[in-house]
Amino acid sequence: MPPKAQFTREDGIYHSFCGLVSVGWLYQKIKDSFFLILGTHTCAHLLQNTMGVMIFARPRFAISLLEEADLSSAQPAIADQIAEITREHHPSVIFLLSSCTPEVMKVEFEGLAQSVSTPEVPVLFVPASGLDFTFSQSEDSVLQALIPFCPQAPPDDKRVVFLGSVNDAIADDFLFEASRLGIPVAGFLPANHFHELPPIGPGTIIAPLQPFLAKVANQLTNDRGATVMSSLFPFGPDGCRAFWEDLAAHFDLKVDLSEREAASWARIKEHTDLLKGKKVFLSADTLLELPLARFIRAAGAEVLECSTPYINRRFHARELALLDGVRLVEQANFERQLRSIAEEQPDLVISNIITANPLIGHGVVAKWGTEFIFSPIHGWAGVNTLVGLFTRALRRHARLDPLGSDPVWMAGVMPGAPEIIPLTRG
Amino acid sequence: MRLAYWMYEGTAHHGVGRVMNSMRNTHAVFHAPQGDGYVNTIFTMLERTPGFPAMTTSVVSGTDLARGTLRLPETLRQVEATRHPDLIVVVASCSTILLQENLEIAAHQSGLACEVMVYDANPYRMQETAAAEGLFTALVKKYATPQPLTSLPSVNILGPSSLGFHARHDLISLRRILKTLGVAVNVVAPWGASVDDLRRLPAAWLTIAPYRELGRLAAEHLEAQFGTAALYDAPIGVQPTLRWLDALLETLNTVGSRLAVPPSPLKLPPLTEFSLDGMSAPSNVPWFARTADMESFTGKKAFVFGDATHTVGVTKFLADELGMPIAGAGTYLVKEADWVRSQLQGYVSDADFLATDEFQQVADRIGQLRPELVCGTQMERHTGRRYDLNVMVISSPTHIENHLLAYRPFLGFDGADVIADEVSTTCTLGMEKHLIDMFGDAGLELVEPAAAESAEPVLASNGNAAVAPVAVVAELVKPTNGHAPEEQSSNGNGSALPTGAAPSGQTAAVPAVNPVWTADGEAMLKKIPFFVRGRARGNIEKYAREHGIATITAEVLLAAKEHLGA
Numbered sequence: 002m003p004p005k006a007q008f009t010r011e012d013g014i015y016h017s018f019c020g021l022v023s024v025g026w027l028y029q030k031i032k033d034s035f036f037l038i039l040g041t042h043t044c045a046h047l048l049q050n051t052m053g054v055m056i057f058a059r060p061r062f063a064i065s066l067l068e069e070a071d072l073s074s075a076q077p078a079i080a081d082q083i084a085e086i087t088r089e090h091h092p093s094v095i096f097l098l099s100s101c102t103p104e105v106m107k108v109e110f111e112g113l114a115q116s117v118s119t120p121e122v123p124v125l126f127v128p129a130s131g132l133d134f135t136f137s138q139s140e141d142s143v144l145q146a147l148i149p150f151c152p153q154a155p156p157d158d159k160r161v162v163f164l165g166s167v168n169d170a171i172a173d174d175f176l177f178e179a180s181r182l183g184i185p186v187a188g189f190l191p192a193n194h195f196h197e198l199p200p201i202g203p204g205t206i207i208a209p210l211q212p213f214l215a216k217v218a219n220q221l222t223n224d225r226g227a228t229v230m231s232s233l234f235p236f237g238p239d240g241c242r243a244f245w246e247d248l249a250a251h252f253d254l255k256v257d258l259s260e261r262e263a264a265s266w267a268r269i270k271e272h273t274d275l276l277k278g279k280k281v282f283l284s285a286d287t288l289l290e291l292p293l294a295r296f297i298r299a300a301g302a303e304v305l306e307c308s309t310p311y312i313n314r315r316f317h318a319r320e321l322a323l324l325d326g327v328r329l330v331e332q333a334n335f336e337r338q339l340r341s342i343a344e345e346q347p348d349l350v351i352s353n354i355i356t357a358n359p360l361i362g363h364g365v366v367a368k369w370g371t372e373f374i375f376s377p378i379h380g381w382a383g384v385n386t387l388v389g390l391f392t393r394a395l396r397r398h399a400r401l402d403p404l405g406s407d408p409v410w411m412a413g414v415m416p417g418a419p420e421i422i423p424l425t426r427g
Numbered sequence: 428m429r430l431a432y433w434m435y436e437g438t439a440h441h442g443v444g445r446v447m448n449s450m451r452n453t454h455a456v457f458h459a460p461q462g463d464g465y466v467n468t469i470f471t472m473l474e475r476t477p478g479f480p481a482m483t484t485s486v487v488s489g490t491d492l493a494r495g496t497l498r499l500p501e502t503l504r505q506v507e508a509t510r511h512p513d514l515i516v517v518v519a520s521c522s523t524i525l526l527q528e529n530l531e532i533a534a535h536q537s538g539l540a541c542e543v544m545v546y547d548a549n550p551y552r553m554q555e556t557a558a559a560e561g562l563f564t565a566l567v568k569k570y571a572t573p574q575p576l577t578s579l580p581s582v583n584i585l586g587p588s589s590l591g592f593h594a595r596h597d598l599i600s601l602r603r604i605l606k607t608l609g610v611a612v613n614v615v616a617p618w619g620a621s622v623d624d625l626r627r628l629p630a631a632w633l634t635i636a637p638y639r640e641l642g643r644l645a646a647e648h649l650e651a652q653f654g655t656a657a658l659y660d661a662p663i664g665v666q667p668t669l670r671w672l673d674a675l676l677e678t679l680n681t682v683g684s685r686l687a688v689p690p691s692p693l694k695l696p697p698l699t700e701f702s703l704d705g706m707s708a709p710s711n712v713p714w715f716a717r718t719a720d721m722e723s724f725t726g727k728k729a730f731v732f733g734d735a736t737h738t739v740g741v742t743k744f745l746a747d748e749l750g751m752p753i754a755g756a757g758t759y760l761v762k763e764a765d766w767v768r769s770q771l772q773g774y775v776s777d778a779d780f781l782a783t784d785e786f787q788q789v790a791d792r793i794g795q796l797r798p799e800l801v802c803g804t805q806m807e808r809h810t811g812r813r814y815d816l817n818v819m820v821i822s823s824p825t826h827i828e829n830h831l832l833a834y835r836p837f838l839g840f841d842g843a844d845v846i847a848d849e850v851s852t853t854c855t856l857g858m859e860k861h862l863i864d865m866f867g868d869a870g871l872e873l874v875e876p877a878a879a880e881s882a883e884p885v886l887a888s889n890g891n892a893a894v895a896p897v898a899v900v901a902e903l904v905k906p907t908n909g910h911a912p913e914e915q916s917s918n919g920n921g922s923a924l925p926t927g928a929a930p931s932g933q934t935a936a937v938p939a940v941n942p943v944w945t946a947d948g949e950a951m952l953k954k955i956p957f958f959v960r961g962r963a964r965g966n967i968e969k970y971a972r973e974h975g976i977a978t979i980t981a982e983v984l985l986a987a988k989e990h991l992g993a
């Protein structure tokens with residue numbers, strides 16, 4: 002039984018994106034894919050505002066736009082659009098993403114996807130709507146949709162499959178590291194191309210690289226009998242050491258990475274010196290929060306609170322064990338968090354992108370948590386980037402003239418909020 | 428159903444959020460799934476709001492729907508307890524509106540002391556502009572109260588709003604003009620206005636409503652209901668500003684003459700008084716337009732596309748004040764197309780006029796016309812760059828690049844100078860670039876146009892996913908001199924490097940030979956975006972030389988990356 006970690010769930014006001022945002026990196030990762038979202042003007046506006054404008058060439062994602070006249074039809078007609086996408090983009094696979102409106106309309110997505118799917122260009126249903134999925138979570142849905150297309154590996158094929166989308170440089174880093182330790186690698190899920198998916202079978206060890214993939218990991222066990230490694234996620238010297246030592250153990254390799262871990266910590270000493278004893282408050286929505294809190298704690302900081310959209314007792318078990326004593330909150334009430342911040346005076350808040358500037362406006366040193374999702378923080382090579390994201394805001398604010406926090410310098414910026422009462426003292 | 432890639436206008440709930448975030452002590456509550464709160468980001472990242480935007484998402488989840496939970500009353504209570512607003516406006520989203528819940532009852536159940544208004548904005552019939560204008564008009568109708576006029580001449584300014592195009596700067600420009608005239612500002616709304624300010628609107632002698640998109644219907648209401656005169660023109664350009672001043676003074680003097688105790692009539696002061704120092708030309712445009720500089724603009728054609736106000740104002744400005752031929756113009760506010768077309772009679776023929784909210788059509792038109800200047804939104808900025816055309820942004824929707832710190836109004840004399848500067852720098856730089864194309868780079872380091880374009884997502888509206896490609900290479904392209912201290916200590920770290928870097932044992936004095944790249948090393952280098960690849964290559968070679976490595980394999984590259992990253 003996994004340990005009984007203590008965390009609370011608050012039902013209240015919180016800030017988060019929906020699952021559609023994952024498209025931002027998934028369409029870049031799976032290079033021969035197309036992401037079609039059956040959605041509304043809202044979904045289109047969300048995508049263009051959260052991903053920036055990516056319309057230079059022809060983006061490999063689009064919204065199949067539900068307009069008023071479409072609301073009455075039981076099953077939306079998307080065949081023409083699929084034909085257009087196939088003709089113009091030649092994708093190997095099309096992901097059909099759900100959104101809130103068709104969910105409310107009770108569109109039968111599985112059937113819809115099947116009706117337009119062909120053996121040449123499969124159309125796969127991916128649940129991603131904001132009613133059920135937050136931010137990075139829908140990568141879990143995309144990977145589940147890909148499972149049937151992973152070749153079946155024979156039982157004696159004992160190799161590792163790394164789970165989670167990472168960029169090529171990180172992938173190479175993991176390949177080299179595995180070969181250095183003598184760990185045989187079957188591939189990555191997802192791979193860069195649809196037809197390069199790794200074989201998975203009962204001998205496969207699944208090594209999760211991202212903490213938001215609990216369901217696909219579970220399904221790989223159920224469908225293919227694969228073994229999902231339970232370890233820390235490979236962030237920070239502590240996480241990397243545990244990850245590789247545990248992975249090696251699955252291949253009966255005894256590996257001691259204590260020296261390597263020590264050297265890695267030594268290399269970022271300049272940063273950890275700065276973090277030592279600092280009070281850090283994590284209030285973000287990327288689902289990376291648990292491992293980030295574990296790392297920053299190991300680096301010497303005091304974690305006042307760690308809130309994240311969802312916690313999975315089993316998938317996050319090892320991380321949770323190391324966060325013993327930290328206040329852990331699921332779907333935190335942001336208004337309560339503001340009160341806690343005022344009370345506990347953190348030195349650094351890892352926040353949602355939505356709340357970063359206002360927190361800074363209230364005198365808090367805030368770091369935009371989304372940046373962790375988009376930075377190469379995995380593995381040994383990512384350690385410096387990872388720790389640097391934590392210290393950058395601290396260093397920058399320390400260098401700025403304290404006069405900058407006088408409210409006069411924000412006067413007139415926000416018409417509706419002429420005076421802002423700082424949350425921080427001194 | 429159609430395939431959509433990009434939208435000019437935001438959604439109805441975004442329009443509601445813009446009005447609420449403009450006002451004091453008002454708050455929007457979205458009855459919506461969690462993702463719909465994304466609109467907050469547009470305020471906090473583009474407008475860089477130091478406060479929390481005045482909008483809260485009352486989250487609706489799939490579980491809530493299954494269980495029949497309605498969080499709205501509780502959210503309303505929390506918003507009232509923490510923000511103490513005078514007014515909360517509740518709006519449904521594209522998905523929750525289909526549930527046909529009675530939000531009035533839910534709002535009532537919350538038992539709030541403050542006023543709660545459920546605004547019926549059907550997101551399938553209304554977009555950002557219509558929703559904002561509709562809500563603002565409804566609020567003015569609701570609160571404006573009959574009262575005597577102010578004893579001295581005063582005006583309302585309706586229309587400036589949060590995320591309005593250069594709205595804060597336009598407001599400064601208008602206030603400067605009014606101050607010079609000696610006319611008081613009664614109320615500005617929605618920008619900075621409270622519910623009480625809306626009550627005071629009918630005390631003004633006149634309403635200035637320069638934007639076709641926001642404030643016009645409220646001004647019409649004040650005119651119809653309270654007889655408050657209104658000035659609907661947008662003073663964009665020098666001549667329109669002069670005409671606008673005449674109309675403003677004439678109307679105010681008429682209103683004043685009807686008062687029991689008429690104040691002395693207002694007179695136009697010497698124009699130099701409108702300048703920043705009070706002793707110069709109020710605008711440099713009339714002289715600039717006649718200078719030799721502008722000679723090179725002769726015959727250069729412009730294409731203008733945007734909202735209604737800016738499309739009309741900028742087209743006329745380019746034609747009338749800079750003498751540029753207009754190749755075409757149009758608007759994405761399809762409902763305003765007739766008005767824009769009629770305003771541009773004599774400037775743009777019907778054939779050259781475009782009313783569409785599909786950016787591909789605009790892009791096609793620009794591609795056919797290849798004008799020397801494109802004035803548009805952030806989307807035309809992209810399109811123009813794709814065709815290597817000169818582009819300036821003259822209308823929402825904007826990009827972070829358009830949210831600059833310095834005073835850059837579009838209205839009034841100050842605005843005329845800003846627009847003319849933008850035109851001339853945009854086009855002149857374009858010309859220089861063509862010279863370079865023709866005569867070679869003359870030793871200049873020319874940024875590849877393609878590079879500029881690839882680098883662009885980095886500047887995307889909130890930098891979100893767009894950060895990725897840059898962050899990936901961040902440590903490889905850091906200037907190596909920034910790493911001096913770490914490099915000194917690198918010997919001790921040898922053991923932490925992958926085996927490929929084993930020769931790094933002997934570092935110190937190695938002769939500076941240029942390392943060679945193996946095929947796999949090159950292949951991995953290619954994975955680094957090309958616009959920073961050159962610098963990454965340099966840093967890796969430097970690393971190799973310093974560590975006495977003669978051959979750069981993929982493994983060495985990774986070792987270098989780990990090392991340089993530290």
Ligand code: SF4
Pocket residue numbers: 019020021040041043044045047099100101102129130131132460461462463521522
């Ligand atoms: S929360 Fe739902 S409606 Fe809103 S953008 Fe996400 S999927 Fe679309």
